[in-house]
Amino acid sequence: MTSSRTDPAPIRPLVAGNWKMHGLKAQLAEAATLRAALEGALVPHGIDVMICPPATLIMELARLAAGTRLAVGAQDCHWLPAGAHTGDISAEMLHDAGASAVIVGHSERRAGYGELDHIVKAKAEAALRAGLAAIVCIGETAGQRRAGLTLDVAARQLAGSLPEASTAADTIIAYEPVWAIGTGLTPTTGEVAEVHAFIRTALIDQLGVQGREMRILYGGSVKPSNAAELLAVPSVNGALVGGASLKAVDLMGIIAACKV
Numbered sequence: 001m002t003s004s005r006t007d008p009a010p011i012r013p014l015v016a017g018n019w020k021m022h023g024l025k026a027q028l029a030e031a032a033t034l035r036a037a038l039e040g041a042l043v044p045h046g047i048d049v050m051i052c053p054p055a056t057l058i059m060e061l062a063r064l065a066a067g068t069r070l071a072v073g074a075q076d077c078h079w080l081p082a083g084a085h086t087g088d089i090s091a092e093m094l095h096d097a098g099a100s101a102v103i104v105g106h107s108e109r110r111a112g113y114g115e116l117d118h119i120v121k122a123k124a125e126a127a128l129r130a131g132l133a134a135i136v137c138i139g140e141t142a143g144q145r146r147a148g149l150t151l152d153v154a155a156r157q158l159a160g161s162l163p164e165a166s167t168a169a170d171t172i173i174a175y176e177p178v179w180a181i182g183t184g185l186t187p188t189t190g191e192v193a194e195v196h197a198f199i200r201t202a203l204i205d206q207l208g209v210q211g212r213e214m215r216i217l218y219g220g221s222v223k224p225s226n227a228a229e230l231l232a233v234p235s236v237n238g239a240l241v242g243g244a245s246l247k248a249v250d251l252m253g254i255i256a257a258c259k260v
């Protein structure tokens with residue numbers, strides 16, 4: 001079979017761990033184990049791996065991961081570069097601390113802090129301004145899915161949260177059904193395929209060729225036992241992993257299940 005000139009180059013998968021508000025310094029031992037495992041021959045080199053620790057551990061993790069395949073991300077940022085915003089951290093500060101990416105618009109921030117699409121977009125723009133990749137999270141609640149609004153929510157969040165200047169090199173989408181996060185529940189592979197195909201089409205409409213090549217991660221109760229089937233779904237270009245990223249052995253199980 002010959003591939004047409006419009007076929008995109010294969011999209012390099014990313015497995016990103018989101019530690020959320022978990023991890024004192026001792027947790028870095030898991031990152032060290034992961035780093036060592038990534039140097040082993042068993043992990044295909046065509047996969048990117050990232051840990052997004054709490055902000056307090058970014059500098060230390062960046063030191064630990066320097067010169068290795070392990071990338072360091074952050075979990076949130078302010079949209080301004082600096083200012084009188086007690087308790088906030090700018091994208092520039094995260095970059096300065098050694099992060100190369102930042103999650104924006106996670107449902108825990110959308111729900112817990114009232115972050116609307118325009119705020120998520122401003123944060124994603126801040127990430128790009130600071131030289132970080134933006135991992136932009138979208139996804140429906142259980143009620144929205146029951147009401148048949150899953151694709152409408154995805155369309156609205158993509159239209160409202162994605163910077164116009166986003167490229168496949170600096171922006172990653174994470175589709176995370178809110179009802180699947182931390183619950184052990186996952187959509188069927190058919191449901192994942194439907195949403196990811198919809199997101200791919202929307203990205204192409206919005207961003208042209210950049211949208212064709214942009215990574216779309218699946219997130220929500222990914223674990224070693226379900227990773228292979230979720231990661232085999234077309235247009236699933238990796239995973240954003242919460243609970244199962246806290247143990248290196250679990251994250252390695254997910255990485256091993258990743259198609260390249």
Ligand code: PGA
Pocket residue numbers: 018176180181182183184219220221222240241242243244
């Ligand atoms: P979970 O979290 O893997 O624990 O469901 C995923 C996420 O919130 O990114």
